[in-house]
Amino acid sequence: MNITFVSYEVAPFAKVGGLGDVVGTLPKFLQKKVDSISVIMPFHKIVEKNIEKYNLPLEKIDENLYPFSHSLKYPFSVFKSVLPETNVPVYLIKNENLFSTEDVYEYPHPEHQTSYFCDASLSLIKNLLPDVDIIHVNDWQTSLIPVYLRNNYRDDEILNKKATVLTIHNLGYQGIFSPDTLNVAGLPGYLYNIDALEFFGQINFLKGGILFSDVINTVSKTYAEEIQTEEYGYKLDGVLKIRNEDLYGILNGIDYDSFNPQTDKLIPHNFSISNLDNKIKNKLALQEQLNLPKKENVPVISFIGRIVEQKGIDLISEIIDYLTLLDIQIVILGTGDKKYEELLIKYQNKYPDKLSINIKFDLELAQLIYAGSDMFMMPSKYEPCGLGQMYSMRYGTIPIVRYTGGLADTVKEFSCENNKGTGFGFYEYSSSNLLISILKALNIYFRNNDCWKNLIKNAMSSDFSWDKSADEYLHLYKKAINKKNC
Template sequence: MKVAVVSFEVYPLAKVGGLADVAGALPKALKKKGIDVSIFMPFHKKVKDNVKKLELPLKKVLDEFDLGLDTTEKASLFQTILPGTDIPVYLVENAHYFSSEDVYGSPDGGEQAIFFTKAVLESIKKMGEPFDVIHANDWQTGLLPVYLKTVYSNDAIFSRTATVYTIHNLGYQGIFDRLYMDFAKLPGYLFNPDGVEFYGKLNFMKGGIIFSDIVNTVSPTYAQEIKTPEYGEKLEGVLQARSDVLYGVLNGIDYEENDPSSDKRIPYHYSVDNMDGKWKDKEELQKEMGLEVKPDIPVIGLISRLVDQKGLDLVNDVMRYVMSCGVQFVLLGTGDKKYEESFSNLAKEFPGKAGVKIGFDINLAQRIYAGSDFFLMPSRYEPCGLGQMYSLRYGTIPIVRYTGGLADTVNEFDGEKGNGFGFKPYDSAYLARTIVKALYYYNRKDDMKTLIRNAMTTDLSWERSAQEYLKLYNLALKNH
């Protein structure tokens, strides 16, 4: 089977969020299962920098070519490899759309996404190598299945190509003015409630949902939640209508990249059978974040985009009470100014007990996963979540709200079974109670050893997830 994974970000070439981790790890797991997999992504400025830094091979595959859009801008195609593999990564280049320092920094995100999507399809045509399955991800590639079922419906090279469309977060749909239909040169008849029209606008993600052979999201629970008004973001009716092809496949994490026994991003290594390194990592984290170095005090970590979705209003409500319970708190993240300010003020209010770094630092993130005792993730909604998976892998116990992928990966500890703690009602009192419960077990050393062992032996590898995606690819081919 020949599969093309299409994504706006791919780790380690470009990373903003969890999509990059998925797009970087899934192809490696598919390759191990004998799948002929390729990746298509934009040739962002950040990617150019990383190709040089990682000393990856780079060659031009296609000189400038026209895309048939309402623009004179042309695309070129380059090829490199996914680091540590021979998986080809095809890079769509255009100075106008992909020259920003930020992956999503284009002044016109709609045009940028359309340009990239059309360039991928035209590149496949020009290379003359058909794919059995094109796996598109998130709203930026939502129009790809639309193009295949309309503009390219009579193209022989795509006649047997099935599409799988993955929703990583329904909250970001790619909603733009109807005029973008003209830029995309899509047929006007598509702009209706049964097509890509959405309250008078063009909705990229809606197009992906309606026109793909298989639609999936990144956890079984979230696949059910998004069919309800509470989580459906006004697309619940469309998702209900497509429920016969809607699936939930839980993401995995790269177990080679994220291995506490060998991870070069953490000071000391450890394993489930020898935890000494973890306690040294905790001491180093306390020093780095300006906390009092006390081995017996519990450290609660939080790594997040600082936005409402992540349940940070609940954290704000309870954190001063939690600090009075004799804990330390470390935070890494950036986002809404109100949260950046409130957590910065918390650090000033509790010197030596709270350490806050506003920004994004992938290496510090890893040191927080390794050096904390607990990891906080009380999300309002969470399609999958990777933070709790990383924390489990590193023996740091997640405290979560049971929603989406958090409900699928964290099981309540009862003194014997389970790998974390959680609550369901979106209420700060329930968060506070859950943290207190976690601290109770922290002081029961034998129970804590059991809990850490349960966490570190939880299987959240891509091996399991890749097998599920293979099933979806075969279903997509059958449906197509």
């Protein structure tokens, strides 16, 4: 079985969110289970800097290739690198006109850029990877690939044999554009109808991927159920119900070799379940770095993520005044909505000994926060999978979450009575429920040290490695091939 992933971001070449982490990691665990695996992505401007930063190889392997159908007849070159610590090839599609911005998602006409990339990826596959069996596309940016295959290339002797798997990492982002985008993309006009890409007078790239892929999955079992409801479906719940028999949920994993508190080079003090004293040393190092009072018995509660309402930052903001009355410290790292960024900075100025607000992306600081915090907040409005809660548990930092999507699948409510569970959470989306969950955690932290240590050990013993998920993907690929051959 030969697999190729197609994605707009792949860590460490270009990473904006969890999509980059997943596509940069999952192939590493699949490579020993399949005949061959590769990755295709755009040659974004940031890619060259990261290739140099991580000392990765880079060679040009082809040039003057063209998309087959797209109206923008720009030529593209193909460069080749590898995923770090693997032999998985990464093919980079380069065109100076379209992939010309510093930010991965900054191009002014994303509908032109993404549709070109989809068609160019199929040109690359036909010319350089003709033996691929499965094309694994990710999110709306690559969702036109199954649309092209089922319509423009259904008679192509090479491309019509390819099965497709679409992974929806976040249904909230769909790629909705004007109908004339079909002409630019070189797709047939008959796709502008309710049973294809038409979507409330526009066209919807992700809807096309859902309808034309052989198999669809999302990144947790609970989220796969949630997106078929009106509350979470973002007006695609009806389409997803139509494809219900081909819709699966496979939980994301994390790389336990890279995220390992015993060997992590980005934290000052390595530690393990049997040596939690060094975890406290990381807390002191975190407090010192962020100019917070160094107090080992004061719990540090952290948040790492996008500063947006989807991540529950509105709930956190609503209770900060109350939380600062408690003997705790709060650390926040991330960027996002300017309204909340400015509000959080005001709170920091008001409570400088209680709050550290870091409006930036900083991988090294993130690792220290995971290692040095006592608790980790993820009160998301919705969360397809979430990786932060997995990272925090790996480092013995207790998650406080809203039980939705992947958070419901990975965090189990802790009870001192039976010492089972890995964190704390709530269901109804409200700041009062978040506060109650935080107070539950603090009550155990301050009043029952033995119980808290058992909770830490439970969290650190959780297994969210990619091995199990990789086996589930292998099963999914077989389903896609069987469906394609029916």
